[in-house]
């Protein structure tokens with residue numbers, strides 16, 4: 208099963224930066240796929256000519272009708288060749304995105320053949336994994352109820368909130384425990400991957416490749432092209 212490296216650019220970058228990502232087309236990867244997730248406006252700027260690289264977005268509408276001012280539908284995203292959508296990032300949950308909203312977005316994405324990358328994670332280190340289990344279960348319940356085929360690819364990203372942008376990392380043992388819990392909770396799904404995300408950089412990623420996670424979700428380091436390439440090549444090695 209190939210590894211996945213997802214770049215979440217958040218609300219960063221400009222036309223010049225997203226044009227510069229074209230250099231990534233030169234990467235020759237054996238068994239790793241990359242997903243680049245720029246802000247919506249820059250999606251058409253990223254010109255991909257490499258089968259190992261796909262386009263993703265950072266959010267998707269939960270609505271299916273057109274009376275939704277300011278929202279972006281899966282149909283619109285597909286016009287720009289978007290194949291993946293990050294859903295339920297902790298920065299969106301922090302501004303009010305609930306488990307129900309996350310579940311609706313996941314269904315909307317899957318119904319239009321966009322692969323969801325669902326972010327889950329505990330807020331504090333001491334909290335344990337009960338919130339993670341609840342977040343995964345909410346999505347599973349919605350998928351089960353929707354009648355969507357269980358063979359569709361669904362990706363989870365285990366992102367402890369306390370690790371995002373803080374430089375603090377969980378132990379490999381703790382990452383593996385979360386990955387196992389997510390896979391067990393989502394066992395209904397045939398085609399799942401669980402990534403790890405939070406404070407990964409060009410120096411600490413080698414150790415993290417020893418975890419059972421199926422790849423990484425990268426935040427801040429995605430903006431540093433040389434370091435990003437180093438991580439991708441290391442994962443692919």
Ligand code: PEP
Nearest residue numbers: 371372404405406426427
């Ligand atoms: C993220 O925001 O999803 C993330 C992983 O951020 P960072 O790598 O900057 O911690």
